Amino acid sequence: AGRRLRSRSGVASVGADVAEVAVASSDVDPEKVAFARSMFEDVLGVRSAPTKLDVFLAVLQGDGYTLLTKDDWRLLGGDLHPFMLPIAYKGELNDDVEVLGLLIRKPNGAPLQPNEYQVASQLVRKSLRVAMLAPDIEKYIAKRAEEANFNNTQKDLPIIEATKGAYEVRFKGKDRTALDKWLLLEVGAFPEVYQNLAVEHIGKDDVKTGLCIAETMRDTFGSAWGFPHAYINRVFRENKEKFNYTDEKGNVITRGLEERHSAERCFMQGYPLWTLEEGGDSLEYLLEQAELSNGLRTLSDMRVFYMKRVSDDMRAAVRSGSISLGCVSMSQAQGLMDAVCCGHKSYNEVRGELAEIYEEVPGCEPLVEMIHYFTTRK
Structure with missing residues (x-):
């Protein structure tokens, strides 16, 4: 992104x-x-x-x-x-x-x-x-x-x-920034457009407006994708001094807590790790930024965490009816792809296992067929 x-x-x-x-x-x-x-x-x-x-x-x-x-x-x-x-x-x-x-x-x-x-x-x-x-x-x-x-x-x-x-074609203006704003209002939500507007304002030292645009992107995509949270973390991190202010007692107040929380959300809100910024910060760096309180500090820790999710069939919860077998399978599949992002095999190497998991999910037949079709045989 x-x-x-x-x-x-x-x-x-x-x-x-x-x-x-x-x-x-x-x-x-x-x-x-x-x-x-x-x-x-x-x-x-x-x-x-x-x-x-x-x-x-x-x-x-x-x-x-x-x-x-x-x-x-x-x-x-x-x-x-x-x-x-x-x-x-x-x-x-x-x-x-x-x-x-x-x-x-x-x-x-x-x-x-x-x-x-x-x-x-x-x-x-x-x-x-x-x-x-x-x-x-x-x-x-x-x-x-x-x-x-x-x-x-x-x-x-x-x-x-x-x-x-x-x-x-409907836009009649002559200003690039105006076009970007118009695209977001009249056509749809595009991560690239949000980021370009944010970069433009930050480049002009208007970091508050840049942050507001990044937060709007988070509100738009941040319930499903991890990249807006990683992006906000980066905006805070790269402009630390510009966000600092002095309170009435003369104390310098930073936005460090918000910076850390943005990194934390990349891992603790259930977003797939593959939805983080392409070309953005590494998982190791974001983990360091997040300072997670659950003991997950390294990629190895994360890999073990996600592989446990893959093996957890939640049998008791399924028997009690509190969760469906399909939902369990979806959780296992996401855990497997997250584990790949943390160094467990590759997407291609887990395609067979993924297909087996998704076969338990009603309506996933097209996905299962596509997973098999694009499997590279060695």
Whole structure:
């Protein structure tokens, strides 16, 4: 999440008024469109692909991503997250390759309908963490259409062309900051946009407004994702002196407690560890910042803690009816992926075990099929 802080320069353009009808771009290889659609119908077993999938693919291609076709995913290497349906990649097939795809479940494992699949990315050869880009495909298209029409440079033309007929550009202003605020108000919640606004204010020594924006991001995403809490910890930590103030008795008051609590929430509120900032602070560093009172101080401690959750079948609670077998399985699966983030094997090595766990959860059949499909055989 923290690695996409972009330049704020850009030339405003007059937005084109176009009819809101989804159309496929003729520039996208039909074979790649067919393969993407087959992923939904043949692998996930859903009745239909997301409404604007063809436009989404055209936008990704216009942004420099390479769309996947059959078996291309095997070339990606790395360790793809089990919830991720890979759609495209950017860059050379080396350690810096970025995979863009769709999360077919919420971070806590709750179900999503195809039109609700969340757009996310992962540096699969570097990181186990996943960066959330947009709440869904339609909002991703809208964001990129507005940005491309605002900047209106040569490199934006493929996006402008891809979104014609699929999205009506509405922002008429000439200020980049105003566009960012408008996107959050009128289109949807985007972590990158929140962070860019926060960085802009902090860069101008307006740390209070920067913090307010970071806290709004936390209020928006912080009940499901860990990255807003890690981000707030970093805002406090990197601007310590600017947040200090003197009380009426002349004592210097710091925000150290809030800084520590933000780190603590990364571990104690049940957020999956893979939802922390991609490219952000290491788990070891956040653990040090959190100063947890339960004795968990090292990655080894955390790994043991999560593996105990995997083995805890809560049999008595299930028998008494206080918790369902499905809920127990969801907890075990999250514990297993958290253990991977703490050094226990890899996502690929636990895919079989994950699939077995999710088979106990009603409605998880598409996820189980996808986990099996993207398992790398050695």
